[in-house]
Amino acid sequence: SYALTQPPSVSVAPGQTARITCGGNNIETKNVHWYQQRPGQAPVLVVYDDTERPSGIPQRFSGSKSRHTATLTISRVEVGDEADYYCQVWDTNTVHVIFGGGTTVTVL
Amino acid sequence: QVQLQQSGPGLVKPSQTLSLTCDISGDSVFSNRAAWNWIRQSPSRGLEWLGRTYYRSKWFNDYNVSVKSRITITPDTSKNQFSLQLNSVTPEDTAVYFCARGDYDSSGYPGFFASWGQGIRVTVSS
Numbered sequence: 170s171y172a173l174t175q176p177p178s179v180s181v182a183p184g185q186t187a188r189i190t191c192g193g194n195n196i197e198t199k200n201v202h203w204y205q206q207r208p209g210q211a212p213v214l215v216v217y218d219d220t221e222r223p224s225g226i227p228q229r230f231s232g233s234k235s236r237h238t239a240t241l242t243i244s245r246v247e248v249g250d251e252a253d254y255y256c257q258v259w260d261t262n263t264v265h266v267i268f269g270g271g272t273t274v275t276v277l
Numbered sequence: 278q279v280q281l282q283q284s285g286p287g288l289v290k291p292s293q294t295l296s297l298t299c300d301i302s303g304d305s306v307f308s309n310r311a312a313w314n315w316i317r318q319s320p321s322r323g324l325e326w327l328g329r330t331y332y333r334s335k336w337f338n339d340y341n342v343s344v345k346s347r348i349t350i351t352p353d354t355s356k357n358q359f360s361l362q363l364n365s366v367t368p369e370d371t372a373v374y375f376c377a378r379g380d381y382d383s384s385g386y387p388g389f390f391a392s393w394g395q396g397i398r399v400t401v402s403s
Contacts, residue, residue, distance in 0.1 A: 200383060200389075223391060255323075255324055258388075259382070267326075268325070
């Protein structure tokens with residue numbers, strides 16, 4: 170079955186750039202979506218279709234993708250960006266939604 | 278703006294049935310631009326998609342193979358809501374359960390979730 174791999178944690182200083190990777194076989198053929206989840210809350214969509222931002226999401230959040238890796242980039246990181254981040258795709262072979270294991274972003 | 282409000286018990290005994298409901302406001306369960314999903318989250322399994330129901334001239338369902346033999350997702354068109362039933366639960370089914378509206382991505386797949394319920398923590402224990 171299809172799997173998405175994320176690093177467990179990323180640490181970044183305020184004002185710097187955080188990059189969260191999401192690895193998957195031939196991920197370039199899939200649309201990748203990203204969620205932010207703060208403790209005790211439901212996930213919030215921050216990027217969809219690889220690079221698109223829902224209304225209300227700051228431009229500091231951006232997405233990109235290469236052949237086997239998708240990346241969520243958070244520019245000018247703020248303390249409020251501390252959260253877990255998850256990537257997600259739709260697997261056409263199994264007709265299943267697949268989530269990555271999540272990455273905890275810590276702002277030092 | 279779509280809002281989803283979940284309800285249901287927070288404690289279920291082993292071997293019994295877990296039942297949750299998700300009320301939809303700001304959209305219709307009949308929407309041909311959406312699918313209505315259940316997702317759960319636990320420390321051991323992370324975020325796990327359970328299944329969905331959607332209407333395209335008739336009702337369809339897709340389920341995760343991991344729970345396919347035990348799960349039913351049904352719409353209640355009179356109340357504009359949908360529900361989850363998970364049979365024969367074990368402590369492994371202890372998790373926070375979310376309902377979510379599935380939107381279609383640029384490839385036409387029911388790709389992403391822009392609207393979520395608040396989540397309900399369900400514990401399976403005697």
